[in-house]
Amino acid sequence: MQEERPAGTPVLRRMNRAAVLDAVRRRAPEPVRLAELTRLTELTRPTVAQAVEDLLAAGWLRQHAPRPGGGRATVGRPATRFSLNGRAAPVLGLDVGPHTVTAGIADLAGERLAVIRRAVSRRGARHLLEAVDEATGAALATAGLAAEQITAVTAATPGIVEVTTGRVLFAPSVPGWSEIDLAGRLRARFRCAVTVENDANLAALAAAHQRTGAGTLLAVQWGERLGAGVVIDGRLHRGAGQAGEIGFIRPNAHLPDAHLPDAHLPDAHLPDAHLPDAAGDGRGPLERAIGAEAIVDLARRRAAEHPESGLARATDAAAVFAAAAGGDPIAAEVVDRVAAVFAEAVAPVVLVLSPHAIVIGGGIARAGAVLLEAIARHLEDLPLTPPSVELSELAEGTVLTGAIQMALDEVWRNTLTVC
Amino acid sequence: MQEERPAGTPVLRRMNRAAVLDAVRRRAPEPVRLAELTRLTELTRPTVAQAVEDLLAAGWLRQHAPRPGGGRATVGRPATRFSLNGRAAPVLGLDVGPHTVTAGIADLAGERLAVIRRAVSRRGARHLLEAVDEATGAALATAGLAAEQITAVTAATPGIVEVTTGRVLFAPSVPGWSEIDLAGRLRARFRCAVTVENDANLAALAAAHQRTGAGTLLAVQWGERLGAGVVIDGRLHRGAGQAGEIGFIRPNAHLPDAHLPDAHLPDAHLPDAHLPDAAGDGRGPLERAIGAEAIVDLARRRAAEHPESGLARATDAAAVFAAAAGGDPIAAEVVDRVAAVFAEAVAPVVLVLSPHAIVIGGGIARAGAVLLEAIARHLEDLPLTPPSVELSELAEGTVLTGAIQMALDEVWRNTLTVC
DNA sequence: GCCTATTATGTAAAGACTTTTCGTAAACTC
DNA sequence: GAGTTTACGAAAAGTCTTTACATAATAGGC
Numbered sequence: 001m002q003e004e005r006p007a008g009t010p011v012l013r014r015m016n017r018a019a020v021l022d023a024v025r026r027r028a029p030e031p032v033r034l035a036e037l038t039r040l041t042e043l044t045r046p047t048v049a050q051a052v053e054d055l056l057a058a059g060w061l062r063q064h065a066p067r068p069g070g071g072r073a074t075v076g077r078p079a080t081r082f083s084l085n086g087r088a089a090p091v092l093g094l095d096v097g098p099h100t101v102t103a104g105i106a107d108l109a110g111e112r113l114a115v116i117r118r119a120v121s122r123r124g125a126r127h128l129l130e131a132v133d134e135a136t137g138a139a140l141a142t143a144g145l146a147a148e149q150i151t152a153v154t155a156a157t158p159g160i161v162e163v164t165t166g167r168v169l170f171a172p173s174v175p176g177w178s179e180i181d182l183a184g185r186l187r188a189r190f191r192c193a194v195t196v197e198n199d200a201n202l203a204a205l206a207a208a209h210q211r212t213g214a215g216t217l218l219a220v221q222w223g224e225r226l227g228a229g230v231v232i233d234g235r236l237h238r239g240a241g242q243a244g245e246i247g248f249i250r251p252n253a254h255l256p257d258a259h260l261p262d263a264h265l266p267d268a269h270l271p272d273a274h275l276p277d278a279a280g281d282g283r284g285p286l287e288r289a290i291g292a293e294a295i296v297d298l299a300r301r302r303a304a305e306h307p308e309s310g311l312a313r314a315t316d317a318a319a320v321f322a323a324a325a326g327g328d329p330i331a332a333e334v335v336d337r338v339a340a341v342f343a344e345a346v347a348p349v350v351l352v353l354s355p356h357a358i359v360i361g362g363g364i365a366r367a368g369a370v371l372l373e374a375i376a377r378h379l380e381d382l383p384l385t386p387p388s389v390e391l392s393e394l395a396e397g398t399v400l401t402g403a404i405q406m407a408l409d410e411v412w413r414n415t416l417t418v419c
Numbered sequence: 420m421q422e423e424r425p426a427g428t429p430v431l432r433r434m435n436r437a438a439v440l441d442a443v444r445r446r447a448p449e450p451v452r453l454a455e456l457t458r459l460t461e462l463t464r465p466t467v468a469q470a471v472e473d474l475l476a477a478g479w480l481r482q483h484a485p486r487p488g489g490g491r492a493t494v495g496r497p498a499t500r501f502s503l504n505g506r507a508a509p510v511l512g513l514d515v516g517p518h519t520v521t522a523g524i525a526d527l528a529g530e531r532l533a534v535i536r537r538a539v540s541r542r543g544a545r546h547l548l549e550a551v552d553e554a555t556g557a558a559l560a561t562a563g564l565a566a567e568q569i570t571a572v573t574a575a576t577p578g579i580v581e582v583t584t585g586r587v588l589f590a591p592s593v594p595g596w597s598e599i600d601l602a603g604r605l606r607a608r609f610r611c612a613v614t615v616e617n618d619a620n621l622a623a624l625a626a627a628h629q630r631t632g633a634g635t636l637l638a639v640q641w642g643e644r645l646g647a648g649v650v651i652d653g654r655l656h657r658g659a660g661q662a663g664e665i666g667f668i669r670p671n672a673h674l675p676d677a678h679l680p681d682a683h684l685p686d687a688h689l690p691d692a693h694l695p696d697a698a699g700d701g702r703g704p705l706e707r708a709i710g711a712e713a714i715v716d717l718a719r720r721r722a723a724e725h726p727e728s729g730l731a732r733a734t735d736a737a738a739v740f741a742a743a744a745g746g747d748p749i750a751a752e753v754v755d756r757v758a759a760v761f762a763e764a765v766a767p768v769v770l771v772l773s774p775h776a777i778v779i780g781g782g783i784a785r786a787g788a789v790l791l792e793a794i795a796r797h798l799e800d801l802p803l804t805p806p807s808v809e810l811s812e813l814a815e816g817t818v819l820t821g822a823i824q825m826a827l828d829e830v831w832r833n834t835l836t837v838c
Numbered sequence: 839g840c841c842t843a844t845t846a847t848g849t850a851a852a853g854a855c856t857t858t859t860c861g862t863a864a865a866c867t868c
Numbered sequence: 869g870a871g872t873t874t875a876c877g878a879a880a881a882g883t884c885t886t887t888a889c890a891t892a893a894t895a896g897g898c
Contacts, residue, residue: 076845239773354658495874
């Protein structure tokens, strides 16, 4: 219950401004009439008029000329309509991946003004940083904006992020990345709030915004690596800092319904596999067991034992899932095994968190219904209303969408209290 | 960001009243001077004076006579001091256990006006309900209050609770309990907000309130049964309804550092053990593996193999932990095994939630540091700042404290918006 | 083509708070 | 006992919302 610091009558005016702006935002992108605002805000018309006047002067709203017959009303004097002036507060979202950097600029209403994608030529922190600068500059140029006009920045990066400072503590996929102060660089360039956040977390946020009404959401990012984000009532859960590190769950070696020898889980129970700073690629046990690569591996081995199956030709995880959907029994067995391991691994989380839904995104998300059904089936044993297991409907730009979303949230949080 | 519905100037007055009352509450139980309130609320003195006058008239505050030399100031005219009038809104907390019912009445400041404990003579829902009525009546009589004066009621019950309706969906420890509409009965007797909540959840809430500043907390209630509550930023996490069912986690059969044969985990991997409505006592796999009873069992078996150990005489879990603390190697092995199973079971939760602390309460809480150290040691492998593992400092009345706490929270939430 | 119903907008007076300012009261120290 | 410090109370001023009334613009009917 965050108590607003109350004061004199001016705060009243501020509150009413905020209420009106919020009402316009909820109605966006539809332009809204004055009378409608009085109904939405439960304020009187003169008050709303006053607030609208202030907001127009401050540049938050745009005024539409009253066109006869333009509004909803078919009779009477046509109303002037107002809508958000998106350009009042454009935001920047960044998706910094090991191989690609995407910069997106959106306006207040969420409309994309520019999306620029840059491949990273060579691996390494320095080249990545260059790509970030380049993509950012290009996006600003495309949108026709200067850096000073940006009102919030959110950058998505792989690895473990200390959100309060913006430092990347641990990023195995980009050598040297944790030595770079990305947040500091961005703060120097943009004079506004800068947030650096884990990419899986931002994907989770995007999924939660898209799937409206999901109180508690576990959003899994499943590709070569495995990450997860927890969204509770529209807000990202961070915990002590590194929430969502699902890839380091140690899979259960004994599965009653698994028909495959568990030797296929490489190194899953070596204790030192848990240490992030251990040698190797920094992947966790669950990633090694059912990451995209491991799935292909598993399929290949099974195919070698059963030459009649067409699985041997599978070069990526999608092919394995396609084969399973096509009726290949060996592929189906592999999918079931993968689903079982996943379900068993997240079962404790599901039991404690009781999420309304589990949304699966990332490279694996192209798997389709086969995987979902298998996972849901394996979760059915748990003594609770099972969460609905879904695929993320967001394609490529999930992480960028989440970054932009968080930046917009930041702007609104600030705006609605300050105006 | 819960937007207050803004309106005319009267809301300003209401907000200021709320701010003043909140300031007094934060200062409780110390009586507070008017000047101090102006500093705390950042309002002007006349405004605070007005609000205080209103609150006095409404009965929320009590006025203390100005005693010379009584205040903190050593010079100047002595100030009249104000404090919460607890009797303005007493609340009722209930801890309904299978064998005992405790009713507690507390005032606004959290001071206990009455705590009545009643043993339940015979097992069964009907007798339990009688005990509830009896304890409640006795508590009201002791506090000298009528039912109409109670402003919020929270009841703790074992089992799975649908909080929105207050129905108990599943309660294996009390036959017939899920057919009883406890919330309905309480609502008929008390004309105020009535909440029914799982007991482990309320214990978690109590732990969180006691351990101030814990952003994310996993509070485990560990006795014959195992339950857990998740508290995030002081609020109980409920998820889709049955969050915290830690007892139904399926323990990992393979533990690299376990030196005991895993045959000691009875039925842990029978799939139908997961179903709550399955035959038996409704206990989950983890409860059967490391519940208080299972710990004693395990110790007895190991003692039989090693007659030189004094463990054979252990009749309860506390004795096992005491022996381990005393240096008995067999007992230490058992404790380590239990800790390993627990750590392995909650590891996924810790990874996803990244709690600041894990607080262990319940019967096992008397175990002491031996268990904590072992659990912390087993959690160290995880790639994150490990949560601090602690024992709950609250003794017997944890659940009752949580129930009262939640009732008080309810009162404050209502009060601070309505006054 | 004019009139009426309907909806939207603008303006002025009234009411409700908070804030500012000033004066008064009560206790402690030197 | 004078001076200082702190607390309390009341009146005037300023800001904002509300209420009430007057005006403007359009569609449809006669």
